Amino acid sequence: MVPLHYKPFTSYLNKQQQAATVNNIRIISNTTKLQYCSGANNCKLQLVVRCDQSLLPSTHHSKSKPMADDQQLANYVPLSPISFLERATQVYRDRLSVVYGPDIKYTWEQTHRRCLNLASALNHLLGVSPGDVVATLAPNIPAMVELHFAIPMAGAIISPLNTRLDPNMISTLLRHSEAKVLFVDYHLLHLANQAIQILKNDKDDSTQPSPPPLLVTINHDQPLITATYDHKNQYDYETLVETPAVSGFSISRPLDECDPISLNYTSGTTSKPKGVLYSHRGAYLNALSCVHIHRMGEMPTYLWSVPMFHCNGWCLPWGVAAVGGTNVCLRRIDPDHIFHSIVLHKVTHMGGAPTVLNMIANSSHHLWQQLPHNVEIMTAGAPPPPSVLSKIEELGFRVSHGYGLTETYSLGTWCLWKPEWDVLGAEEKGKLKARQGVKHFGMEEVDVKDPVTMESVKCDGESIGEIMFRGNTIMSGYLKDERATKEAFAGGWFRSGDLGVKHEDGYIEVKDRAKDIVISGGENISTIEVESVIYTHEGVLEVAVVGRPDDHWGQTPCAFVKLKEGVNIDAEEIIKYCRDHMPHYMAPRTVVFQDLPRNSAGKIEKHVLKDKAKNL
Known part of the structure; x- marks a missing residue:
């Protein structure tokens, strides 16, 4: 089979008498389609553009003179992060681009x-x-x-x-x-x-x-x-x-x-x-957006604790080049290596999943008390528990929390911090930082909608809907999967599958995956909220909450807990702690102590825990 090739949509338009071109300016259609053409002699990925003629300005049919070739060359160059490297070579020629171990610079x-x-x-x-x-x-x-x-x-x-x-x-x-x-x-x-x-x-x-x-x-x-x-x-x-x-x-x-x-x-x-x-x-666009929300500025030193295989490292291999930064490469991610890299290379920025933050927060290494300077750290994924966020900041990190999916090029929103929040207490700050915030400038719209009616939910922090995106940093589609692509873009928005709310200030907050919400006695229980409370218990290292079938309530929360080393507590203590810190109906009825199963990306495999909860 001939290897994968991509047919640019401009070639398609040329064959259609430049139907979507007006005065040499391409009009991007409102309808796109990814298709995979497979055959004995040809196998290509095509982005087929269907141009709605009604969208074209009336001048399309006039005899207006097209722009000269020189003008077209001067005012349009396709955007590509390749240009970041070319600029870095000119502007930051002699500055360090990559550091790895004692020998590679x-x-x-x-x-x-x-x-x-x-x-x-x-x-x-x-x-x-x-x-x-x-x-x-x-x-x-x-x-x-x-x-x-x-x-x-x-x-x-x-x-x-x-x-x-x-x-x-x-x-x-x-x-x-x-x-x-x-x-x-x-x-x-x-x-x-x-x-x-x-x-x-x-x-x-x-x-x-x-x-x-x-x-x-x-x-x-x-x-x-x-x-x-x-x-x-x-x-x-x-x-x-x-x-x-x-x-x-x-x-x-x-x-x-x-x-x-x-x-x-x-x-x-x-x-x-x-x-x-x-x-x-x-x-x-996403590389520049991530540089912006990460407050990188010019010539930062970035520690690679986010896997570059994950969403292209949040597009930051390209983004660091855009601002002439230094990439500090790190093969092994653990608290000791992170700390020594920060000190040795004067790291200014890093990133990490909540599991990395939790690992640092619970590290007993005495060196963490001697962090020589503040470090900006961006985290994304499941909302970090406020207790973990507070502890991380005590160590000298400034935390920014983002949210997104592979389909949104990693981060689609981030919790933009407001100066007036600085006077708040640690617990309230932690709750605010755990929100997913507002769109970045590469994303045109982020909303929380009823997935059936497509109506926006109220900005009351309580009405739950599905988080949806529109913008320039949404995937082109799924390779060889037209059906999944259509489902993801149904209604003209990218559907995340995540449930959330909108607060009065417009900030969104993820409540749960649609498939993970626990419905008990007709009440929706956010497993993330229950997990956040359990995380505040001083003996808990990790926790995951799933629904357990119940003949009377339909489902009840079931908590799988991993304790910190040397801690010895029982299920009743966890249940009582939850009932003391949340409405009783949200508290787990069952607690299981064990290591949490994770997939290859380090995410907790809740479907495995759900199967186990069914058999308890």
Whole structure:
């Protein structure tokens, strides 16, 4: 099967007599459709644009003179985060771009050269064509920063794979994306080789499996271990990077800013992952939005504690380049490594899921009492418990809380802090910081709506609806899944599947996933609210609440709790604590002490806990 290619919608419009072009200005249609055309001789992803002629201005039918070619060249360039690297090379040439361990340090000029060489190697040595998918399987190492530029500079689509996946899932995603090349960290080479072998053994002709991808091994930490090579089409990363670009090589800029730049797979806990497509335009805008809401300013030092395989690291490999920052790469995420990196490199910004914040907050390491300077930390995901937020700030972190999904390029909103809130008490501050806030400037609209009537809910902090998005940083669609794409965009909004409320000030707050809400005696119980209360108990390290079937109430809350080391309490104490701090009907009727199951992205697998609760 021919590898994945993308047909820009401008080509489609050219064949339709430029139906959606007015005076050389493209009119983006109100209706788009992703389709995957599969055949013996052709297999392409197409973004088909249907232009509503009624939307075109009346001048379309006049004999107005089109703009000269020079004018068109001067006032329109497709947006792409590739330009951030080119600017960084000019403006921040000698500043550090990447730091990793004691030995690896690159300037922005060096990073640009390495990316240019790698893009050339992709095209001329590895046979990558514009529109091909190139996958990565690596932690937060320098190569991941470089690949976020080099792959699109070769005209290809980067597909960062979760490093916690098993070989079966890796092979599934490689097959689905039809990746032509896989860049793999040497620590994970055994997983890649197993996944490649699974692809080789796939005899299902009905799926028309494409050839296994070429392997490129990344060895930042030690010399190449040739004994681990099981695949003849295997290359060394540094050899490719140090091979000068071929004479006359130029980067492949997107023909249209809506061309795809990235393919990210969701980490759905109850279904197979979906392939989410990002565009150059969306990545450009979201990178700048994340830089803005993270209060980065010029030349920050960013510690990579957010996996770059997750939503392209919130688009910050591109965003840090936009402001000439320094990427401090971190292979292993634990409190000691985080602290020492902050001190050694004078880190100004970092990010992390609530689990990372919880890990830091509950670290007993004495060095945390000596944080030498304040550090901005952005968190996103399930709302961090106010108790964790308060403790993190006591250590010297300034916390910003965002919210989004893979389909919104990571962050879609953030809790913009207001100066008048500074005088509030710690508990009230924690509650405010746990809200998901307002849209960033890349997102046109965020609302909480009735999913049936599509009417907005009241701004009373109590009326629950589904959180929905519209804007330039919404995915293009799901790869090879037109049905799921249509469902996600039904009604002209992207439906998040998350339930939330709007407060009087317009700030939204996530209450729960629609599938996780507990309905007890006709009352909706937010598992997130119950979890937040349990988290304030001094003996609790982690908690997850699910519904347990009940003959009388329909469901009752069931709490799965992991205690801190050395703590010994029983279920009755947890239940009493909850009844003392929340309405009695919300308090768990059942408490189970155990480790919490997590998926490859580190998210708690509530469907596993629901199954267990049913059998209690």
